[in-house]
Amino acid sequence: MENLEKIRKIKEVFNSLDVNFAREMEENVDLQYFVLKNLKKSIKSDEIFIKLILINSLVSYQLGTTGELWWKEFSDYWSKHDFEPSNLLKEYIKFLRGSKGNKRLLDTKTKRIEKIFPFLNGLTIQNFEDYYQNMEYLLLKISKELNSKKESKTIVFAVKMFGYAGRIVFNKFIPYPMEIQIPKDSRIENYTKKLTDEDPVVFWGKISKESNIPPLHLDSIIWPALGRNFDNKSLLNTFGKKSELVFKLVDI
Numbered sequence: 001m002e003n004l005e006k007i008r009k010i011k012e013v014f015n016s017l018d019v020n021f022a023r024e025m026e027e028n029v030d031l032q033y034f035v036l037k038n039l040k041k042s043i044k045s046d047e048i049f050i051k052l053i054l055i056n057s058l059v060s061y062q063l064g065t066t067g068e069l070w071w072k073e074f075s076d077y078w079s080k081h082d083f084e085p086s087n088l089l090k091e092y093i094k095f096l097r098g099s100k101g102n103k104r105l106l107d108t109k110t111k112r113i114e115k116i117f118p119f120l121n122g123l124t125i126q127n128f129e130d131y132y133q134n135m136e137y138l139l140l141k142i143s144k145e146l147n148s149k150k151e152s153k154t155i156v157f158a159v160k161m162f163g164y165a166g167r168i169v170f171n172k173f174i175p176y177p178m179e180i181q182i183p184k185d186s187r188i189e190n191y192t193k194k195l196t197d198e199d200p201v202v203f204w205g206k207i208s209k210e211s212n213i214p215p216l217h218l219d220s221i222i223w224p225a226l227g228r229n230f231d232n233k234s235l236l237n238t239f240g241k242k243s244e245l246v247f248k249l250v251d252i
């Protein structure tokens with residue numbers, strides 16, 4: 001079943017937006033970006049900053065709280081917690097096991113981190129700069145290391161958060177590749193159900209091609225808008241009249 005009128009509105013909105021609009025949403029509206037920028041001020045090593053973000057992304061599922069609050073908990077903890085870099089794995093597992101917002105499937109999540117850690121641990125800041133230029137290759141490497149599909153939610157989401165980390169560390173905006181799919185979390189799934197029975201990855205893949213906005217950047221427009229963690233005034237200040245488009249998306 002398709003709601004043709006709602007799909008028409010969605011297409012109208014996204015066909016009038018572009019990657020720059022998504023970038024503004026990321027940098028001015030998404031609380032996840034804001035807390036990562038704050039965290040960067042407290043972590044001396046850029047390499048550790050990026051590794052922490054990748055590890056945290058890969059266990060960001062089945063949360064007991066919103067994604068925004070989970071990333072705030074992560075940022076607050078590591079802003080205050082100094083540690084010896086060689087203890088990163090042990091220290092991260094301690095954080096995860098004591099966290100408030102991420103209490104489910106802790107054994108599975110711990111095993112996942114232990115599995116990816118040897119790959120991440122060997123990476124230097126130069127490797128991260130290279131991966132920032134080629135995020136599709138990073139996606140491939142992580143999915144291979146974890147024996148997971150390239151479309152699975154946490155893998156594509158890890159690349160989204162890596163893109164945020166890369167932008168903050170290297171002070172340069174590189175758009176996400178068109179080939180990386182939208183992270184299919186419950187917020188995106190429930191929203192897509194209002195429009196179509198089609199798989200969200202397929203549906204948003206088509207919207208992406210038509211609007212020429214990469215799926216991860218579409219996610220950056222939809223996801224914070226649906227989270228409603230912004231005040232209308234700051235949205236108006238950032239986007240002026242175009243902020244109406246965000247309200248239109250939320251109201252569908």
Ligand SMILES: Nc1nc2[nH]c(O)nc2c(=O)[nH]1
Binds near residue numbers: 183188223
């Ligand atoms: N689709 C998305 N899912 C998410 N989960 C989470 O914690 N953050 C996000 C996100 O930005 N997009």
